[in-house]
Amino acid sequence: APILCVVGARPNYMKMAPIIRAFAVQHPRLPTLLVHTGQHYDAAMNDRLFADLDLPAPDVNLGVGSASHAVQTAEVMKRFEPIIDQHGARAVLVVGDVNSTLACALVAAKRDIPVIHVEAGLRSYDRRMPEEINRVLTDQLADLLYTTERSAHDNLAREGLPAERAVFVGNVMIDSLLASLPRAVPPGNLLREAGLDPRIIGDGYGVVTLHRPSNVDRAEVLGPLLEALREVACRLPLILALHPRTRNNLERFGLLGGLDAPGLLVLPPQGYLEMLGLMSRAVMVLTDSGGMQEETTALGVPCLTIRENTERPITVEQGTNTLVGIDPQALLAGVDDILTRGGKRGRVPELWDGRAAERIAAHLAGWLDQHERLS
Numbered sequence: 001a002p003i004l005c006v007v008g009a010r011p012n013y014m015k016m017a018p019i020i021r022a023f024a025v026q027h028p029r030l031p032t033l034l035v036h037t038g039q040h041y042d043a044a045m046n047d048r049l050f051a052d053l054d055l056p057a058p059d060v061n062l063g064v065g066s067a068s069h070a071v072q073t074a075e076v077m078k079r080f081e082p083i084i085d086q087h088g089a090r091a092v093l094v095v096g097d098v099n100s101t102l103a104c105a106l107v108a109a110k111r112d113i114p115v116i117h118v119e120a121g122l123r124s125y126d127r128r129m130p131e132e133i134n135r136v137l138t139d140q141l142a143d144l145l146y147t148t149e150r151s152a153h154d155n156l157a158r159e160g161l162p163a164e165r166a167v168f169v170g171n172v173m174i175d176s177l178l179a180s181l182p183r184a185v186p187p188g189n190l191l192r193e194a195g196l197d198p199r200i201i202g203d204g205y206g207v208v209t210l211h212r213p214s215n216v217d218r219a220e221v222l223g224p225l226l227e228a229l230r231e232v233a234c235r236l237p238l239i240l241a242l243h244p245r246t247r248n249n250l251e252r253f254g255l256l257g258g259l260d261a262p263g264l265l266v267l268p269p270q271g272y273l274e275m276l277g278l279m280s281r282a283v284m285v286l287t288d289s290g291g292m293q294e295e296t297t298a299l300g301v302p303c304l305t306i307r308e309n310t311e312r313p314i315t316v317e318q319g320t321n322t323l324v325g326i327d328p329q330a331l332l333a334g335v336d337d338i339l340t341r342g343g344k345r346g347r348v349p350e351l352w353d354g355r356a357a358e359r360i361a362a363h364l365a366g367w368l369d370q371h372e373r374l375s
């Protein structure tokens with residue numbers, strides 16, 4: 001039976017691509033079946049990234065689409081279980097912390113199929129984040145927990161999970177980054193394609209992404225953040241890759257006009273190679289994304305994270321990341337520090353070396369053999 005590898009939303013794809021490749025190249029004994037839940041479906045959020053990452057087309061697409069958390073999670077569960085019946089499953093491997101991650105882990109656990117969680121043990125300790133709930137529960141269900149930083153092991157121990165279940169392998173997202181960097185799209189090309197003059201960013205630019213419900217679902221938070229971005233854009237051109245959730249909300253709040261500002265360049269969600277090109281040459285990145293905190297640390301680019309907390313503390317302790325919260329004044333102060341003093345310098349964390357997926361494949365092959373002998 002194959003290992004069912006599950007992806008659902010954009011940040012899953014860069015984590016899964018190197019894993020699928022490592023299994024195929026190193027371990028013919030680990031055949032995989034790629035299952036896409038369909039949580040993300042737009043071409044910009046989905047198809048382009050598959051192509052950029054050389055991810056094979058999914059073997060199965062469950063087509064769940066957008067809905068409330070309860071409905072989305074339930075739909076994934078209902079549609080995933082028959083896939084197990086049809087194809088069998090030696091194990092179910094999930095990555096990250098989106099609704100699809102938890103839904104498939106829960107189905108597998110109830111069917112007594114080994115659950116493998118990649119990027120386990122990260123905690124923001126903020127249960128208002130839907131991803132935090134997904135992380136805590138997925139880790140409780142998992143038989144094998146692959147981690148990206150050592151602090152994850154303390155978090156897991158605190159929740160009563162046996163130490164031997166967790167294995168520190170490094171960061172598969174950085175595998176994708178290092179493998180793809182040579183193919184990154186230069187930002188100038190991108191602007192030209194969007195009909196903009198690349199000279200606008202000739203003296204440097206910043207990159208912005210915002211999509212966390214806590215930042216974009218309420219007008220009283222999103223409004224002032226947009227105002228702060230407009231102010232920054234007067235000092236440094238900002239390229240804003242706009243998530244559909246954020247665009248929908250701006251429209252709902254009557255704030256779309258606020259995007260029309262000098263120095264603010266608004267683009268649709270970008271492909272992976274475009275985003276890498278943008279980040280790698282940026283003066284700074286302003287974001288509420290989880291993955292971009294790690295990518296900027298790997299690239300050595302200063303990052304201001306527009307959140308009160310992070311589940312990826314190593315990016316702050318060792319990397320280039322600074323938490324500025326959602327107060328516009330703190331954001332402006334952070335920007336000023338980067339523009340006048342160059343911002344934070346960091347180092348690349350342990351085992352963020354491009355070989356995490358190889359380590360997972362090597363370990364998993366042995367683990368499965370042993371697990372199956374014992375059960």
Ligand code: UD1
Pocket residue numbers: 009010011039040041042043045046066067097098099100130131211243244245248290
């Ligand atoms: C999800 C993940 C989040 C991740 C983010 C990356 C959860 C709980 N959240 O949040 O961790 O950082 O993906 O993007 O799983 N939409 C489209 N087209 C799409 C997908 C979404 O237009 O292809 C719109 C829909 O209006 C939808 C909204 O965006 O209601 C939110 O999408 P959803 O997948 O529910 O959550 P994200 O905010 O994308």
